[in-house]
Amino acid sequence: MTPTNVNAQPAVTIRALAPGDLDAVVAIDAATEGRTRREYIERRLSAARREPALHAQFAAEDGQGLAGFILARVLAGEFGRRQPTLRLELVGVRADRRGAGVGSALFETLCGWARRHGVGEVRTTATWRATQMLGWFAGQGFELARDQVVDCAVGACAW
Numbered sequence: 001m002t003p004t005n006v007n008a009q010p011a012v013t014i015r016a017l018a019p020g021d022l023d024a025v026v027a028i029d030a031a032t033e034g035r036t037r038r039e040y041i042e043r044r045l046s047a048a049r050r051e052p053a054l055h056a057q058f059a060a061e062d063g064q065g066l067a068g069f070i071l072a073r074v075l076a077g078e079f080g081r082r083q084p085t086l087r088l089e090l091v092g093v094r095a096d097r098r099g100a101g102v103g104s105a106l107f108e109t110l111c112g113w114a115r116r117h118g119v120g121e122v123r124t125t126a127t128w129r130a131t132q133m134l135g136w137f138a139g140q141g142f143e144l145a146r147d148q149v150v151d152c153a154v155g156a157c158a159w
Contacts, residue, residue: 010062012102014109017057017069019045024066025059028092044071044089056086056113060093060102068093070106074119086114088124107140 030036048055060068071090093102
């Protein structure tokens with residue numbers, strides 16, 4: 001892929017995520033989440049290796065290594081939809097590169113992949129308290145979906 005210079009910082013190169021990126025992805029994610037999700041990330045990367053046509057996973061690299069990543073998977077027939085959609089599973093940017101357009105460059109690459117593969121929509125979820133993430137989603141063009149996900153803890157159900 002091609003180098004992208006975002007906001008006058010050193011250029012990043014967007015490329016396919018590779019198995020050797022695991023530790024850096026886990027570190028960036030843990031720095032954001034405050035805990036490690038290594039097993040979950042390993043499962044997502046393994047699923048992409050097993051079924052590459054159903055996954056889009058990209059990395060942004062700069063002179064210091066992995067600057068960010070984005071992982072998505074193709075869903076077909078979910079919620080009665082006919083056209084395939086992409087489920088954005090994870091996105092992360094190294095702390096020193098946040099706000100510098102790295103996430104946007106990754107999302108733009110993901111959307112290009114989606115167009116080439118006949119995918120017309122990207123969907124994801126976020127906690128409503130994640131205001132920075134929700135702001136980033138809004139900046140990428142996300143809007144609240146018609147459908148709202150609701151859940152209920154089994155012990156709290158009123159039956």
